[in-house]
Amino acid sequence: MLISTASFSLMNAFIKYLEHIPGFQLVFFRAVTSFIFATTYLLKNNISILGNQRKLLSIRAIFGLISMSLFFFSFKYLPIGTAVSLRYVAPIFAAIFAVFLLKEKLKPIQFLFFFIAFAGVIILKGFNGNISNTGMLLVITASVFTGLVYVFIRKIGMRDHPVVVVNYFMFLSTVIGGIISLFIWIQPQGWDWVLLGSLGVFGYFGQVYMTKAFQAAATNRVAPIKYTEVIFTISIGVFWFQDDYSIWSFIGLFLIVGALIANTLVKKT
Numbered sequence: 001m002l003i004s005t006a007s008f009s010l011m012n013a014f015i016k017y018l019e020h021i022p023g024f025q026l027v028f029f030r031a032v033t034s035f036i037f038a039t040t041y042l043l044k045n046n047i048s049i050l051g052n053q054r055k056l057l058s059i060r061a062i063f064g065l066i067s068m069s070l071f072f073f074s075f076k077y078l079p080i081g082t083a084v085s086l087r088y089v090a091p092i093f094a095a096i097f098a099v100f101l102l103k104e105k106l107k108p109i110q111f112l113f114f115f116i117a118f119a120g121v122i123i124l125k126g127f128n129g130n131i132s133n134t135g136m137l138l139v140i141t142a143s144v145f146t147g148l149v150y151v152f153i154r155k156i157g158m159r160d161h162p163v164v165v166v167n168y169f170m171f172l173s174t175v176i177g178g179i180i181s182l183f184i185w186i187q188p189q190g191w192d193w194v195l196l197g198s199l200g201v202f203g204y205f206g207q208v209y210m211t212k213a214f215q216a217a218a219t220n221r222v223a224p225i226k227y228t229e230v231i232f233t234i235s236i237g238v239f240w241f242q243d244d245y246s247i248w249s250f251i252g253l254f255l256i257v258g259a260l261i262a263n264t265l266v267k268k269t
Helices: 002-017 023-044 054-074 081-086 088-103 109-126 131-160 162-184 191-216 220-239 245-267
Strands: none
Touching: 002 023, 002 081, 002 191, 002 245, 023 054, 023 131, 023 162, 023 191, 054 081, 054 131, 081 088, 081 131, 081 220, 081 245, 088 131, 088 245, 109 162, 162 191, 191 245, 220 245
8 A cells, every 4th residue: 555655646746747737638648558557467467358347347437537537626726735635534435435335334433533534624624725615625525436436446355356447447537538638638748748658657556556455455444544645745745846834734634644543543453
């Protein structure tokens, strides 16, 4: 999971830098390189591209496309660290969905941690007038669908190869992102091409290792580990994009991350 978060952190930084490029164009470039990598791997290793659980794989791909698109859109309204932090309330939604879809159990104290995490979101927004309501709505909605992604990956389990799971997601994203991009295309310039090409590379490794992690362990245990990405992206935002965070912003972020770490520790006991 740490390899996944490091890869996604670099990918997110490049997406923020490329915010002058339309969101669905970013979705296309993010997906097409990963799709090529994944398909090549599957063909080389004689693994069925269609997989064994086509319905679940397709649902996971749809939820993933919605989540990724909304998240990319939010970068135009929010600092990179804030966007990533808010999206990672997703494990809360994942834990709740897992109760109904995977029959996993929650301890009563976990609901307290979830409340604290959402309090952190409220503090983050309420004491920072620079946070866009549109950006908040986009990234919170993205986190709901990310939570569903986590659960469906777990539901798929080890019955399908992790690269098959990724490939379904990348195929759908390439097709939808490519079609929409035809109508909103902005011509990349210079280094834009290099950064756009790298989105799929970092995204591919991030997605594969995230999928492996969720297939190997319970949703509630694995999902919160992704919060290390918050540290990575806030650092990138401060040093690369000169993002400014108030003391209230850090308090809100601390509550969000701290509550989910506590949730992980309680779940393991």
